[in-house]
Amino acid sequence: MTISFGDGVLDALIADDVPYGDLTTRLLGIGAQPGRMTFSARGPMVAAAVEDAARLLERAGCAVARTASSGESLAAGAPILTAEAPAAALHRGWKMAQLMVEAASGIATATRAIVEAARAADPNAAVAGTRKAMPGAKALSMAALVAGGAVPHRLGLSETVLVFAEHRAFLGGEPPAETVARLKRGAPEKKIVVEVGSVAEGVDWAAAGADVIQTEKFAFDAVADLAARLKAAELPAIIAAAGGIAAATAGAYVAAGARVIVTSAPYAAKPLDVAVRIVPA
Incomplete structure (x- = not known):
């Protein structure tokens, strides 16, 4: 699964940073001079958004060669990409491309740590990221999540069935089996996910047919x-443990019986530094 930015989004990022031209470069009179810009990892990281950063630099007028890919684990000092262009184009694309890789790599690295912790307990465990990404940054967050080895839990309200207590409050006491049956009739191709607040509630909804x-x-x-109760009752529902689970606890939740770790923790990860060097060609 690959999540990429459209050209319009990349152009908007450039325009946001350079709305009316680069005043400093123009006043110095260096814009036409040929130059080279290199990106490298300042510390260990799981790279993310590298392809989109490269495309942004191309949209800014640079010729780009990538030496790393999103999802790749990089050591400190490892090269990420090289761009060649007149100085004006290098400065036009520099900061937005750098920030994309730094922010996305922070999320991807945090995600990878959770994935590795979960799969150390069970190689078949999955890690899913919630939709609680920073507003306006969903595409970048999801791309970074995937680069780290996780999957989106739900990209929005339109494509998944997840029943919260806040939904059930409006059902007027409808029995769980009737609710699940209605949902499966309405969307027979979808898994029915129900969030619960107690073990007993979980058993009840699993018995009602929740997936x-x-x-x-x-x-x-x-x-x-x-x-243990689901196994004893021979109920096939799987358990997805949610609640901002991080790498320190993911393995323990999987060992306890969770098949899926649902988390928003990676979105709060600190951006990781990308070293940028610009020199005359």
């Missing part, structure tokens, strides 16, 4: 209890 039981901020022992 996934999402546990919100459960303790490890509560997830283990739910897993």
